[in-house]
Each structure stands twice: as structure tokens, then as C-alpha cells.
Amino acid sequence: MPVLLEATLKSAVLLFVLLTGFAYLTVLERKFIARLQARIGPNRAGPFGLLQPVADGLKLIFKESVTPAQADKPLYFLAPVLVVVPALILFAVIPVGKGPTFQLASDINVGALYVVGVMGVAVYGITLAGWASNNKYAALGGLRASAQVISYELGLGLSIVAVVLMASSASLADIVEAQMPGNILGWFIFRQPVAAAIFAVTAMAELARAPFDLVEAEQELTAGFMTEYSGMKFALFFMGEYVKMIAVSALFTTFFLGGWSGPFVNEFPALSVVYFAVKVLACLLLMIWTRATLPRIRYDRLMALGWKVLTPVAIANVIVTALLIVLGVPGFGS
Amino acid sequence: MGLKDVLTRLPVGFLTVLKTLGRKPVTIQYPEQQKPMSARFRGRHQLKRYEDGLERCIGCALCAAACPADAIYVEAAENTNEARYSPGERYAKVYEINMLRCIFCGYCEDACPTNAIVLEPIEFPTGYTRESMIYTKAMLLEPPPPGVPDTPQQTPPGKYDRAILPFPPIDESV
Ligand code: SF4
Numbered sequence: 001m002p003v004l005l006e007a008t009l010k011s012a013v014l015l016f017v018l019l020t021g022f023a024y025l026t027v028l029e030r031k032f033i034a035r036l037q038a039r040i041g042p043n044r045a046g047p048f049g050l051l052q053p054v055a056d057g058l059k060l061i062f063k064e065s066v067t068p069a070q071a072d073k074p075l076y077f078l079a080p081v082l083v084v085v086p087a088l089i090l091f092a093v094i095p096v097g098k099g100p101t102f103q104l105a106s107d108i109n110v111g112a113l114y115v116v117g118v119m120g121v122a123v124y125g126i127t128l129a130g131w132a133s134n135n136k137y138a139a140l141g142g143l144r145a146s147a148q149v150i151s152y153e154l155g156l157g158l159s160i161v162a163v164v165l166m167a168s169s170a171s172l173a174d175i176v177e178a179q180m181p182g183n184i185l186g187w188f189i190f191r192q193p194v195a196a197a198i199f200a201v202t203a204m205a206e207l208a209r210a211p212f213d214l215v216e217a218e219q220e221l222t223a224g225f226m227t228e229y230s231g232m233k234f235a236l237f238f239m240g241e242y243v244k245m246i247a248v249s250a251l252f253t254t255f256f257l258g259g260w261s262g263p264f265v266n267e268f269p270a271l272s273v274v275y276f277a278v279k280v281l282a283c284l285l286l287m288i289w290t291r292a293t294l295p296r297i298r299y300d301r302l303m304a305l306g307w308k309v310l311t312p313v314a315i316a317n318v319i320v321t322a323l324l325i326v327l328g329v330p331g332f333g334s
Numbered sequence: 335m336g337l338k339d340v341l342t343r344l345p346v347g348f349l350t351v352l353k354t355l356g357r358k359p360v361t362i363q364y365p366e367q368q369k370p371m372s373a374r375f376r377g378r379h380q381l382k383r384y385e386d387g388l389e390r391c392i393g394c395a396l397c398a399a400a401c402p403a404d405a406i407y408v409e410a411a412e413n414t415n416e417a418r419y420s421p422g423e424r425y426a427k428v429y430e431i432n433m434l435r436c437i438f439c440g441y442c443e444d445a446c447p448t449n450a451i452v453l454e455p456i457e458f459p460t461g462y463t464r465e466s467m468i469y470t471k472a473m474l475l476e477p478p479p480p481g482v483p484d485t486p487q488q489t490p491p492g493k494y495d496r497a498i499l500p501f502p503p504i505d506e507s508v
């Protein structure tokens with residue numbers, strides 16, 4: 001029973017942090033992009049625009065929630081939930097700090113597998129939303145989403161395989177431990193730069209974030225799969241996207257940036273959470289910076305990049321990594 | 335895009351965007367900050383006065399009739415020599431412009447027989463509520479010239495028997 005209670009409490013805290021994080025990530029994104037474009041960004045609601053998420057949320061609550069007459073109702077209502085839930089439960093296996101206090105289920109030995117699986121489920125929400133809306137734009141967006149995610153999942157999974165090989169464990173807690181041979185060079189981003197690059201690109205595509213946001217390409221598809229969604233259901237899609245951004249940043253941190261590791265974590269375990277948060281924030285800023293820099297990629301190029309470049313390179317990387325580990329090259333294997 | 339391009343051009347693009355971070359934002363924080371307007375800019379309406387402080391508007395409501403957006407509401411009342419607002423018989427007791435309806439076409443300006451309503455390069459209406467966007471006569475009327483009493487004025491009988499005082503020469507310099 002205490003185990004259950006502990007897990008419930010931790011989940012509640014995690015949910016609270018994630019939802020607050022989501023709300024303020026939207027402000028951070030708008031402000032940071034604005035600065036990157038020599039603008040100021042939202043600053044009217046509250047001091048420095050800090051109440052902007054509250055204003056946005058209230059607005060969305062009071063919006064009429066329209067359901068298209070021809071929509072497939074059960075799926076139409078289920079789709080936003082299917083987007084948000086996987087994004088939230090991804091966090092179950094991510095060690096956000098040192099020691100069991102800051103970890104929920106990060107010691108399960110199939111953690112990496114769980115991550116790949118849950119990330120794959122998230123696309124169902126988008127595809128079903130596109131299907132259930134009974135709208136051409138939405139259907140096209142949903143189709144693009146499934147094609148895109150299937151293509152990039154391979155690269156993503158294979159880059160994680162390389163990490164799992166390096167750590168010789170699929171548990172995320174072990175993966176973090178494996179990156180701590182005393183100095184920053186132990187981070188897998190330095191020992192597995194190719195896998196890190198592939199993970200970064202494919203994760204961005206999985207998220208359907210710019211420059212891979214073909215799923216909701218507003219110039220061609222109005223709003224893609226969310227065309228028919230309004231009010232709180234729209235807010236759920238929005239939330240799903242941003243929570244997934246946080247989740248993917250947390251995963252990148254865990255797999256490649258040494259997770260919660262940093263100086264003095266042994267003396268002050270709470271410091272590890274701070275390191276983790278800082279690293280996640282850095283990843284998020286990088287993602288926003290990318291959005292401000294790159295234009296949307298053309299669809300055939302997207303497919304070509306996924307199938308002709310990222311997947312083969314990821315396979316080669318796995319083979320090379322495996323060879324280096326078998327040959328016992330220093331720095332590889334444990 | 336080959337690998338060479340990815341490695342050489344992509345960083346250039348990213349750095350270009352990052353460099354903007356150090357630039358001063360170009361945003362003008364309206365309405366606290368405003369761009370200087372051209373002297374001939376046709377902005378918000380102003381109700382004009384004569385040099386002796388009397389209002390030009392005679393409450394004829396021709397502007398309201400001319401307005402394509404139906405944004406003007408005029409209610410006229412009679413002038414007396416004890417409480418005189420404008421030369422002539424009547425003045426505008428209520429004069430309201432709904433700035434949310436107005437399309438700033440300037441037809442009211444053209445319609446006015448006394449040149450009372452003029453679009454001027456002055457601060458533009460902003461507000462959070464619809465009510466605050468209905469501009470009343472008090473907000474639209476220009477202040478009386480220095481040293482001249484505000485309306486209503488007390489005037490000698492027989493002085494103002496015409497609706498329109500002679501126009502001052504039009505200033506062509508602006
Ligand atoms: S500017 Fe045009 S729309 Fe505005 S009050 Fe005058 S006539 Fe009406």
C-alpha cells in the first residue's frame with residue numbers, strides 16, 4: 001500500500017510540474033521566438049505577460065466546442081486524450097534526479113523499449129483525429145502524421161539502440177549511471193554523436209515540430225489534423241504537443257546529456273533535479289531556436305531524409321557501435 | 335542538400351537567427367509608444383471651435399447621414415443667448431462616434447457644412463471594452479483657444495444670427 005501511495009503522490013507532483021511547465025513553455029516559446037525575430041512577444045497579461053497562459057486557458061474554456069455533424073463521435077472525442085496521455089506517461093520511466101526519491105519507475109529493465117512504444121502510440125491520436133473529423137484537411141494531416149512517424153520511428157529507435165548497447169542496459173536509470181565515468185566526456189553525446197544527432201532530428205519529426213510540422217502545415221492544410229477541433233479539445237492537442245516537447249527534451253537529456261548528473265550530486269541529491277531541469281530547458285530552447293530558423297521541409301524531402309539518410313546511418317551506427325564494443329575499444333561498453 | 339551543406343550552411347543559418355537575439359526589438363508598444371504621424375495623416379476625429387471659443391458644430395447631423403458605417407450619433411438642442419454653444423440656432427447636445435464602427439473614411443468631414451469635424455493626426459482610440467470605444471463629445475471636442483472661455487458662453491442678443499461665422503483662411507502649409 002505505501003508503495004501505491006508513494007507512486008500516486010509522485011505522479012501527482014509530476015503532473016503538476018508538467019502542466020505548469022506546459023503552460024509556461026508556451027509563453028517561453030512565444031517570448032524567445034519573438035526575441036529571435038527582434039520583437040518583444042506577449043507582455044500585456046500580467047507582469048511581463050506571465051499571466052498569458054491563464055488568459056489563453058480561460059479563453060479556450062469559454063470557446064464553443066464545435067463537433068462536426070458527420071464526425072465519428074467516439075473517436076473524435078478520444079483522439080485528444082490519445083495525444084495527451086502518452087505524452088504524460090512517458091515521464092514514468094525518466095529519472096529526473098538522483099536516487100529513488102526522484103524516480104517513479106525508471107529502474108524497469110525495459111525502459112527504453114517503453115519509451116519507443118509509448119511514443120509510437122501518440123501518433124494514433126493524431127491519425128484518429130484526422131480520420132474522425134471527417135474533413136479533408138484533417139484527413140491529409142492525419143495521413144501525413146502516420147507516414148512521417150512510421151518513417152522516423154526507425155531512426156529514433158535505432159539511435160536508442162546504440163545508447164542501450166553503450167550502457168548494456170535498457171533501464172533509463174542504468175543509462176544515466178553509465179554516462180558518469182567522472183567527467184563530462186562520459187556523456188553519450190560525446191561518445192555517440194551520430195546517435196545523438198539522429199535522435200535530435202527524428203525526435204523533432206516525431207513531435208511534428210517545425211521544420212517537420214507538415215502535419216499541421218497551415219499554408220496547405222489550414223490546421224491539419226486539428227482543423228475541426230476547438231475549445232478545450234484543441235487545448236488538449238496543444239498540451240499534448242508541448243508536454244511531448246518536454247518529454248523528448250527529458251529523454252535527450254537522459255540518453256545523451258548525462259541525465260541528472262553534475263557536480264556535487266552525491267552531497268546534495270536535490271541538486272540533481274536542478275541539473276536535469278537546466279539540461280531539459282537547454283534542449284527546449286534549442287528546439288524553439290530551430291523553429292525560428294528553419295523553414296518547413298518539403299514532404300518528399302522529409303521522406304527521403306528519413307528513409308535514405310537517417311535510417312541507414314542509424315543502422316550503420318548501431319553496427320559500428322556493436323563492433324567497437326565487441327572489440328573492446330576503450331570508451332565503449334561497460 | 336548534401337552533408338557539406340548541412341555542416342557549412344546550417345550553422346550559418348542558426349547563428350544568423352541567434353545574432354538577432356542581441357538586437358533591440360523593433361516593436362512599438364502601442365498605445366504607450368506611438369510612431370510620429372505625418373501632419374496630414376487622417377486619424378481620429380476632433381470637433382473644432384472658432385477663435386472666440388464657440389463650437390463649430392451646429393448639430394445638423396449631416397455627418398451622421400453621410401457616415402457609411404453609421405458610426406455617428408447627434409442630438410441637437412437650441413442655443414440661447416444665456417447659454418450659447420455655437421453661433422446660430424442649434425448645437426450638438428450629444429455627439430458620439432463609435433470608433434469600433436468608424437472606418438475612417440472622412441465622409442463626415444466632407445459632409446460638415448461648418449468644418450466642425452476634422453480627422454486629425456492625434457492619438458488613436460484603444461480600449462478593452464466596447465463602451466470605452468464610444469467617444470463622447472467631451473472626448474472629441476478640442477479645448478478652447480488660450481484665454482478664451484469654454485462653452486456655454488453668455489452672448490449679447492443679436493450678435494449671433496447666422497449659423498456659420500466667416501471661415502478663417504485655410505492653412506495650406508501642412
Ligand atoms: S470617418 Fe467615415 S466612418 Fe468614420 S465617422 Fe466619419 S463618415 Fe463615419
Ligand code: SF4
Nearest residue numbers: 391392394395397446
Ligand atoms: S459635425 Fe458638422 S455635420 Fe456633424 S452635426 Fe456638427 S455641424 Fe453637422
